[in-house]
Amino acid sequence: MDERLRRLLGASGPELTCEECFAELDRYVELEVSGTDADAAVPGMRGHLEGCPACGEEHESLLALVAGEETGT
Amino acid sequence: MRTPAPATVAPVAPAVSLDLESRAWIEALGDQGAARDDAIARLHALLLRAARFEVGRRRPTLPHLRGNELDDIALEAADDALVSVLARLEDFEGRSRFSTWAYKFALLEAAVKLRKRSWQGREIPLEPESWSLFADRGSSPEDDAEQSELLREIREATESVLTPHQRRVLVAIALNGVPIDVLAERLGSTRGALYKTLHDARQKLRAHLAARGLAIDLPEGGKRHG
Numbered sequence A: 001m002d003e004r005l006r007r008l009l010g011a012s013g014p015e016l017t018c019e020e021c022f023a024e025l026d027r028y029v030e031l032e033v034s035g036t037d038a039d040a041a042v043p044g045m046r047g048h049l050e051g052c053p054a055c056g057e058e059h060e061s062l063l064a065l066v067a068g069e070e071t072g073t
Numbered sequence B: 001m002r003t004p005a006p007a008t009v010a011p012v013a014p015a016v017s018l019d020l021e022s023r024a025w026i027e028a029l030g031d032q033g034a035a036r037d038d039a040i041a042r043l044h045a046l047l048l049r050a051a052r053f054e055v056g057r058r059r060p061t062l063p064h065l066r067g068n069e070l071d072d073i074a075l076e077a078a079d080d081a082l083v084s085v086l087a088r089l090e091d092f093e094g095r096s097r098f099s100t101w102a103y104k105f106a107l108l109e110a111a112v113k114l115r116k117r118s119w120q121g122r123e124i125p126l127e128p129e130s131w132s133l134f135a136d137r138g139s140s141p142e143d144d145a146e147q148s149e150l151l152r153e154i155r156e157a158t159e160s161v162l163t164p165h166q167r168r169v170l171v172a173i174a175l176n177g178v179p180i181d182v183l184a185e186r187l188g189s190t191r192g193a194l195y196k197t198l199h200d201a202r203q204k205l206r207a208h209l210a211a212r213g214l215a216i217d218l219p220e221g222g223k224r225h226g
């Protein structure tokens, strides 16, 4: 997969808007940390995170923060 | 004894029950006097922790910012996030822990401030000055040929099928790496509105490529591994 093409064309398939992404972000991250299928629970989230650099970075941060607290690091 | 909730509660009361910690937060923040002040101080500390976490993550990419400036940004982000969280307490439905829900406001505020700060005083490249650089890097020769053709088609399509606004937004964000929040500030727009423009532009490009029989080898929106 070419990163340049991803940046230009985004992910295929339906995706959430930035507002919907923010509304679902906390639930999505907790599902990920608990090992649940977060993508099945929040359809369209993965596509948005791949297509939207800003929301993608904030997702990475929240995941790192919450996962770090879980493992006590 | 706690005062019962007024009879005119919001019609869409969440069916989800809160975990003990989240319930304690909501009750303390809905309290009065010293108890509420104490809860707000603890909430601010929680938000400041998240804001500092974000600053710490981005610090390596911000070598020109001094430590005290980064501290100030973290504090401002926590202050702004506190206002947002308190204004939106009723939106909290207990679908995650309260702390996770609150963190996202602080991370957002800190990330947006740091993106804007790192682009402060810089000109926003709205012209496709990096197409050539973009198209010249490749991995293997076969890949190169296919990718180059695809990139050439995309380049032409940005000129022929996109509106000027779609083209500007696509070029700035996807090609020149301008953060969407920075572009939104310069254009007097919002992240959500610009992303919609970007999404529409991408859909047009995809449709154009498909009509020309060009396969777009991007995985479906499923989970990526490694």
Ligand SMILES: [Zn+2]
Pocket: A017, A018, A019, A021, A048, A052, A054, A055, A056, B195
């Ligand atoms: Zn987004």
